[in-house]
Every structure is written in structure tokens, then in C-alpha cells.
Amino acid sequence: MSDEVRLTVRGRVDARLDMSGVTPGRCASLSTREIAALSVWLGATAMTVGDIFEVRGEHAPHLEIEGDLDTASGVGARMASGVLHVHGSVGDDAGQAMSGGVLRIDGHAGDRLGGAAPGAAKGMTGGEIVVFGSIGGEAGALMRRGLIAAAGGVGSYAGRGMIAGTLLALGPLGQLPGAGNKRGSIVAAGGVAVPASYRFACAYEPPHVRVLLTSLRRRFGFPCDPALLNGRFDRYCGDAGEPGKGELLVWTGAAERA
Amino acid sequence: MEIRGVFIEDTFAEAFGMRAARVVITARTMKWARAAAVKLTGFATSVIACKCEAAIERELTPDETPDARPGVSALLFTMDSDSLVKRLTERIGQTVLTCPTASCFDGLPDVPDRVPAARALRTFGDRFQSSKVVNGERYWRVPVMEGECLLQESFGVQKKGVGGGNFLILAEDIDSALDAAEAAVAAIDGTPGVILPFPGGVVRSGSKVGARGYKGMIASTNDAYCPTLRPLSTTALPDGVNAVLELVLDGLSPDAIRAAMRAGIDAACRSGVRAISAGNYGGKLGPHHFHLREIMGGPV
Numbered sequence: 001m002s003d004e005v006r007l008t009v010r011g012r013v014d015a016r017l018d019m020s021g022v023t024p025g026r027c028a029s030l031s032t033r034e035i036a037a038l039s040v041w042l043g044a045t046a047m048t049v050g051d052i053f054e055v056r057g058e059h060a061p062h063l064e065i066e067g068d069l070d071t072a073s074g075v076g077a078r079m080a081s082g083v084l085h086v087h088g089s090v091g092d093d094a095g096q097a098m099s100g101g102v103l104r105i106d107g108h109a110g111d112r113l114g115g116a117a118p119g120a121a122k123g124m125t126g127g128e129i130v131v132f133g134s135i136g137g138e139a140g141a142l143m144r145r146g147l148i149a150a151a152g153g154v155g156s157y158a159g160r161g162m163i164a165g166t167l168l169a170l171g172p173l174g175q176l177p178g179a180g181n182k183r184g185s186i187v188a189a190g191g192v193a194v195p196a197s198y199r200f201a202c203a204y205e206p207p208h209v210r211v212l213l214t215s216l217r218r219r220f221g222f223p224c225d226p227a228l229l230n231g232r233f234d235r236y237c238g239d240a241g242e243p244g245k246g247e248l249l250v251w252t253g254a255a256e257r258a
Numbered sequence: 259m260e261i262r263g264v265f266i267e268d269t270f271a272e273a274f275g276m277r278a279a280r281v282v283i284t285a286r287t288m289k290w291a292r293a294a295a296v297k298l299t300g301f302a303t304s305v306i307a308c309k310c311e312a313a314i315e316r317e318l319t320p321d322e323t324p325d326a327r328p329g330v331s332a333l334l335f336t337m338d339s340d341s342l343v344k345r346l347t348e349r350i351g352q353t354v355l356t357c358p359t360a361s362c363f364d365g366l367p368d369v370p371d372r373v374p375a376a377r378a379l380r381t382f383g384d385r386f387q388s389s390k391v392v393n394g395e396r397y398w399r400v401p402v403m404e405g406e407c408l409l410q411e412s413f414g415v416q417k418k419g420v421g422g423g424n425f426l427i428l429a430e431d432i433d434s435a436l437d438a439a440e441a442a443v444a445a446i447d448g449t450p451g452v453i454l455p456f457p458g459g460v461v462r463s464g465s466k467v468g469a470r471g472y473k474g475m476i477a478s479t480n481d482a483y484c485p486t487l488r489p490l491s492t493t494a495l496p497d498g499v500n501a502v503l504e505l506v507l508d509g510l511s512p513d514a515i516r517a518a519m520r521a522g523i524d525a526a527c528r529s530g531v532r533a534i535s536a537g538n539y540g541g542k543l544g545p546h547h548f549h550l551r552e553i554m555g556g557p558v
Contacts, residue, residue, distance in 0.1 A: 128393075145391070166390060183388065207361050207408035208390045208399055210325045215392050229326060245388070 004060050005035060007053035009067030015043035016091070020074030022049060024082025024101060028061040061101075068107065076103040077117075079127065089133065098124040098146065104220060108133035111155065116142040122163065124148075130220050137174065140167045143184060149216055151223050159186050162246065168212065170223065181239040181246030187212075189228055189251040198238035198248050205232055205255055227254040259551050264527040264534060265496075266550050271424045271519070272538035273546040276305075276335040277342045278419030278510055279375070280315065280365030283354055284329035288317065294357035295330035298349050302334070303456045306476055310345040311335045311421060311508050313453035324363045325408075331365050333453045335421050335508045339373060346375035346413060355379060355400065355407050364395075366414030376409040416510050420546050423507035423515035426464065426483065426535040427526050428499045434530025435501040436460075442505055445525035451510035452518040461504040467539060480537070499532050512546055520553050 005027040018041040027035055035058065036050030049055060053065075061082030068088040069075060076084045077096040089107030095114040109131050114124040115138060123142035134152030141157070143165040153171030160176075162184030167177075173192040178184065187209055213229050216222035233249040259266040281298065285291035295314050302312035311334070318329035334349070336342040354362040362376065380387045380398040388399050389411070396411040427442070429435035443459035446452060454460075469478035481487045482494040483502045495502070505522055509515040523534050536550055 126391075147392070185390070202405075204405040206399075207325065207406055208392070208397055210327070211361075211397060211408065212390070212392050214324060214326045219393065 001059040002057035004062040004064050005032075005055070005057040006064045006066065007049065007055055009053055009065075009069070013042070013052065013067075013069065013071050015045075015071065017042050017052065017069065017072040018074055019069070019072045020077035020093075020096070022063070023076065023079045024061045024063040024084050025080050027063050028059060028082060030058065032056065032058040034058075070108070070110070073110075075105075076101075076129075079103060092136065095124055095127075095129045095148075097122075098127045098129065100127045102127065103129045105129070105131045105133070108152070109135045109139075109150075111136035111138055112141060113139040114143055114146065114148045115140070124165070130216065130222065132222075134171055135169075140165065140184070143167070147212070149212075149222065153190060159184055162186070166212065168209075168216075170228070178239055178246055178248055180242055181248075182242045183245040185247050185249065187233075187249045187251075189231070192248070192250055194236055194248060194250065195238065197240040198236035199240065199244075201235040201237050201247075203232055203234050203252065205230075206235070206249055209233065209249060230254045259554065261524065261527040261534075261554065264531045266523070266554055267533055267535040268551055269536050270538055270541070270550065271422070271536035271548040272541060272544040273420050273422040273424075273512075273515065273548065274337075274544045275417075275546070276311075276337060276419040276421035276508065277339050278333055278335045278416040278508070279342055279346055279373075279413045280416075280510075281332045281334060281346070281350070281413070282318065282323060282329050282363040282365040283332065283357075284318075284323045284325050284327040284361050284363070285357065286327065286359035288328040288330075290357060290359050291328050291330045292317070294354050294360040295332050297353035297357070299332050299334070299455075300353075303461075305335070305337055305421070309336070309341065310349075311453075311455040312345075312349075313455045313459075313508075315451070315453055316448045324410075325361060327361075333451070333508065333510070335419055335453075335455075339371075339415055339417075342415060343373045343375050346373070347378050350376055350409065351379045351382070354409070355382065355402070358404055361408040363410045364413040366416055367395075369414030369416055371415040371417055372412040373415055374411050375413045376411050379409055418512075419508065419510055420512055420515050421508045422544060423509060423519060423546070423548055424504055424537050425519060425523055425526075425550065426537060427503045427505075427531055428483075428495065428533040428535060429501050429503070429531045430498055431530065432501040434528075435503045438526040438528055438531045439503040439505065441528060442522035442526040445521040446505070446507070446518045449514065449518045449521065451514035453508050454505060455508055456506055459505060461506055462502075464502070464504045464537060467543075494535070496532055504537065512548075515546075515548060516553055519548060519550075523550065523554060 092110035137155035156174035171190040299312040323329035464480040465477035469475035481491040
């Protein structure tokens with residue numbers, strides 16, 4: 001047993017790589033050889049993890065992936081436990097239907113991060129996705145529980161049909177965030193056009209955002225400066241077409257201290 | 259055994275097993291965190307009448323708190339886990355929920371036994387409340403008139419807590435007794451995992467089990483240490499002793515109690531103090547025996 005399993009990309013991956021079967025939970029019970037034998041799809045070609053990556057370590061619920069995987073889809077999909085740390089970018093559908101554990105992405109992520117499997121009623125139902133770059137469109141769609149945090153911007157339709165959970169963006173949010181939001185929280189720290197279907201409630205300092213930012217900063221080195229930590233937010237309730245218990249928290253600047 | 263001319267009696271403090279929780283209260287400023295903590299730990303000197311024993315443990319810097327704000331940690335002790343849940347729920351509900359800008363967190367995150375002490379408080383939100391899970395811990399957001407009160411749902415229960423560690427300061431007069439007691443409190447103050455639940459950390463009404471003249475009393479005055487009763491009772495006071503004060507310590511572990519007793523007794527050994535003693539019940543009631551001479555590094 002080792003502390004972690006490390007996958008290092010052997011060379012540039014140009015075709016679409018389906019990584020949805022490679023999770024920390026699976027690696028926790030497999031030897032190095034068995035991990036290398038896991039099947040992945042490169043385009044329409046069936047291959048193994050060992051064909052694409054150099055594999056080190058075994059029997060560990062902590063998976064480190066080195067190299068850019070911006071053409072890889074389904075990184076961390078159906079992840080239920082453990083830690084998956086990607087030292088680079090990932091493609092679409094990362095963290096799809098995730099239910100637990102931590103998916104950390106040092107680069108950017110594509111569309112539908114933390115979203116639902118095709119035809120499913122719920123997106124991610126637990127766990128944390130922390131992205132140090134930006135995220136594509138429809139992040140957190142149909143999200144039921146859990147956290148998506150982005151140090152950069154987040155594309156359009158973030159939190160579409162969100163049931164609950166939290167989506168945090170330090171960069172700008174694209175158009176129509178939280179459409180159909182039921183009870184989810186969207187925290188916009190980098191600017192957003194508030195949809196007309198959200199109603200202003202108040203300007204205040206939400207204590208749970210402070211706990212969330214402090215936790216992210218301490219555990220992951222997430223870039224939260226004091227102006228954000230001590231920030232005041234406008235709270236908007238929505239989405240009006242739904243129960244309206246969702247919220248959009250828009251950072252308006254550091255609160256003045258006596 | 260003597261320390262700076264103060265006789266250390268060959269006896270021991272007898273203490274009991276208790277359940278303990280550490281409550282971390284934060285607020286916008288230390289003033290408000292302390293205001294909530296003072297109320298949370300109010301009227302909590304003895305389980306006999308207060309149902310719990312509690313006090314402030316120490317102040318916390320923003321680097322030490324879950325939300326990076328100034329905070330105060332407090333320890334709360336009861337005789338069983340069910341009672342601990344009740345006391346936490348009612349005290350957090352009446353003191354933290356009510357205090358401007360205050361939030362409440364568990365201070366024993368690594369303890370495996372946990373109780374959902376703040377879950378019941380969510381209903382104050384009248385179904386407008388909501389919760390968030392951060393790093394596996396659930397927090398309740400209860401809407402209040404200045405914004406939201408944030409309460410961590412579950413609290414760790416230290417099942418190996420110790421209540422009733424103690425030592426007695428036998429002094430020539432009340433001035434000397436107070437000086438020594440205050441020095442001892444100052445020496446113990448801030449010791450991790452230990453509180454002194456009585457006023458200013460000091461007790462003047464040491465008690466014995468039961469009563470001589472009244473049936474049904476759980477405890478009554480410790481007449482053996484009352485100087486005014488020297489000719490009327492079987493006294494335990496050496497000649498020249500005219501005032502006795504006691505320090506009672508509750509701790510998260512026996513080692514924490516030992517460390518605090520050592521610091522406190524050493525500080526109390528000063529001019530005007532004749533002896534240091536301790537309260538016990540013959541060793542038959544409490545499982546923890548803290549022998550003074552062993553603690554102070556001398557022969558037992």
C-alpha cells in the first residue's frame with residue numbers, strides 16, 4: 001500500500017479521452033498492475049490506463065494525475081470518496097454524478113462540471129470540486145448537494161436546475177446563473193448580471209460564506225483575499241419560477257470595520 | 259514535603275469521570291465573542307444545582323477559529339451524554355443565537371463520539387432555515403434580525419473528561435488566601451483543556467457529602483475546614499490557619515488536570531500560606547486520585 005496513486009501522462013493526448021472509470025475509490029482496492037489495466041476510451045479505441053499514463057503507487061484512495069487532460073471527459077465522474085488531484089486542466093463532464101470526496105483541478109475545467117449523467121434527475125450529490133482556473137458552461141446543473149468552487153470565471157447557465165448545494169465563483173459568472181434554482185447557493189465574487197427572476201433581500205455578511213472561504217483557503221490554498229473574506233454581499237432570492245429558496249450572493253466589497 | 263515553606267499534605271484530590279464538550283464562539287469582535295461566552299458559561303459552577311459545569315477556557319486568535327474571526331473557547335461538563343446535549347442545546351440557543359454577530363462551532367473535531375446538539379435549534383428558523391456542509395460538517399443558517407446565525411450541528415463528546423480536581427489553600431488570613439488563590443488562578447488560566455468553573459476560579463464553600471443535621475441534602479459545608487467551627491467540630495486545620503480557599507478543576511483528561519494542579523499549587527505556595535491540602539472522600543467515590551506530592555514531584 002502506498003500513500004497515493006500517481007498517473008503521469010506519457011505524451012500529448014489529442015483525441016477525446018474518457019476517464020470516467022478511473023476514481024480514487026477504485027484505485028484504493030487495486031494494485032499498480034490492476035490500475036494500469038483499467039480500461040479507458042481514446043476516441044473510439046479501447047485502451048488501458050497504462051497505455052496513456054505511467055502508473056505509480058497502489059491501494060490508495062488518493063489519486064494524483066500529472067499533465068493536461070483538457071481533452072479528457074468524465075475525470076472524477078461518479079467519484080464517491082477519496083481525493084483526485086489533477087495537476088493541469090480537464091475537459092467536459094468532470095465530477096459528473098459525483099457523490100463524495102474531493103476533486104481538485106489546478107487548471108481549467110470544461111462544460112457540465114459536477115453535472116448529471118445523461119437522463120438523470122440529479123447532478124452531483126456530494127463532495128467538493130475545487131478548480132483553480134475557470135469553468136465552462138452549465139457547471140453544477142441539477143446539483144443536489146456538495147460544493148463547486150472556482151478561482152476563475154464560470155460559464156453560462158451555472159447552477160441550472162440546481163436543487164441544493166453551493167457554487168462559488170471568484171471570477172465572473174456567465175449569463176443566467178441559477179435558472180430554475182430551488183434551494184442552492186450561488187456565490188458570485190467576480191461580477192454577475194443578476195437575472196430578473198431573482199429578488200433583492202438585503203446587503204449583509206453571510207457567515208457560512210466566511211466559513212467556506214476560510215476552509216478552502218486553509219485546506220487548498222484557495223486564493224481568498226481579506227477583502228473577500230470580510231466581504232459584504234447582496235443577497236437575492238430565487239429562482240422565482242421555483243420555490244424561491246435558492247440564493248444568489250453577490251460580493252459588493254469589503255465591509256467597513258470599526 | 260514543603261515548597262517555599264508551605265507544607266504539602268500527604269493526601270489526594272478525588273475526582274470523577276465526566277462528559278465534556280468544547281464550544282468555540284466567534285464574533286465580529288472579541289468583545290462580542292466574549293459576551294456570548296460569558297453568558298454561555300454563566301450559572302455553571304457545579305452539577306449539583308446547575309446541571310453542568312462550564313467556564314471559558316481561553317481566547318482564540320482568528321488563525322485558530324473556523325471562520326477566521328476572533329473567538330473564545332469554553333468547556334462544558336456534565337455527568338452523562340444525554341445531559342450534555344440538553345445543556346448545549348439550551349445554552350447555545352439562549353446565548354449564541356441571541357448574541358449579535360456570534361457563531362458557534364465544535365472545538366473537539368477529532369473526537370469520534372458526536373452529538374447533534376445544535377440540530378434542534380434550527381427550528382427557530384421556522385422553516386426558513388437552511389444548512390450548508392463544509393468539509394463534511396453541517397452548519398445551520400438560522401435567519402435572525404441582523405442577518406444569519408451560523409451554528410455547527412454536531413459537537414464532539416470527550417468521554418474521558420475529569421471533574422472535581424481540586425486543592426485547598428490553608429492560609430493565615432483571608433488576604434493571604436486570596437493572594438495565593440488569585441496567583442494560582444493566573445497560573446492555571448489558559449492551560450489547554452482545563453477550566454475553573456467557580457467565581458473567579460475560586461470556591462470558599464467547600465463541601466462534604468451529605469449533611470450532619472439535615473436529611474436528603476446532597477452536600478453541606480465542609481465543617482472540618484471551617485475556621486469558625488474549630489472548637490465545635492473535628493477540625494482538619496493546623497494551628498495558625500484562619501482562612502481556606504479551594505480551587506476546583508475540570509479537565510478534558512487526567513493529564514490536563516495534573517498539569518494545571520502543578521502550576522496552580524506552585525503559584526499558591528507563597529507568604530502567608532501554611533499548607534496545601536485536597537478534598538477527597540476516602541478514595542471510594544471517584545476513580546481519579548491526584549496525589550499532591552506526586553504531582554509536585556516529591557515522594558508519595
